[in-house]
Amino acid sequence: MYKAVIFDMDGTILNTIGDLTAASNYALEKMGKRHDFPEEKIKLCFGCGIDADMEKVLALEGGCPEEELEYIGSSIPFSRYHFTGEDVKRLKSLFVPRYAAHCREKTAPYEGIPEVLSALRNHGILTAVASNKDDRDVQVLERALFPRLFDRAMGNHKEIRRKPAPDMVLAILKDLHVSPAQAVYIGDSEVDLETAKNAGLPCISVDWGFRTRPFLLSHGARVIVSSPRELIPLLMG
Known part of the structure; x- marks a missing residue:
């Protein structure tokens, strides 16, 4: 034992995926990006820490297939899916306070x-x-x-x-x-x-x-x- x-x-x-999805779509919307992603897609982006998670959310929005998400920022550069490090910072700045304020609504x-x-x-x-x-x-x-x-x-x-x-x-x-x-x-x-x-x-x-x-x-x-x-x-x- x-x-x-x-x-x-x-x-x-x-x-936690309901609240993570809501905060992700909120942040994407504020950036003028597609923001209708379901929980089944968003959950593939989380688990690696907030910066890496935001990179994956932006890659998903940019058309990244599911099987490539884990490699974003390592072997796959941001440029392949048309976003930058500044975009990651912006998404994080929108996501973090939104999630903190609503992290118990669906969780x-x-x-x-x-x-x-x-x-x-x-x-x-x-x-x-x-x-x-x-x-x-x-x-x-x-x-x-x-x-x-x-x-x-x-x-x-x-x-x-x-x-x-x-x-x-x-x-x-x-x-x-x-x-x-x-x-x-x-x-x-x-x-x-x-x-x-x-x-x-x-x-x-x-x-x-x-x-x-x-x-x-x-x-x-x-x-x-x-x-x-x-x-x-x-x-x-």
């Missing part, structure tokens, strides 16, 4: 997640959140939607490298006085798989979030669950 379980937030414990825990967290805590297992979402939003949502269910929650801030760097996960484990060998990481994306690997933790992937099971398998996922109740025997067996 593990001593600590670290969860990603968006797409893993919280269904809710995935069914069964609170029960999993309660079961873990009842068995003395420590729980934490490590998210690339801005730390301010992480704290607001964690306090409002998961009262007394997490021992530590950390989001993206300038003092620590964002995932997939291991820094956030390792800082949480240090705070909890738990070694990587005693912990497991749970997430829904390729970023989470890489984060766990970089931090030296096993990873359990979930397919109810922002990435599909075939996508996760193609990125090296070895353990994938399709419902929160499947987590209990894996975490407490």
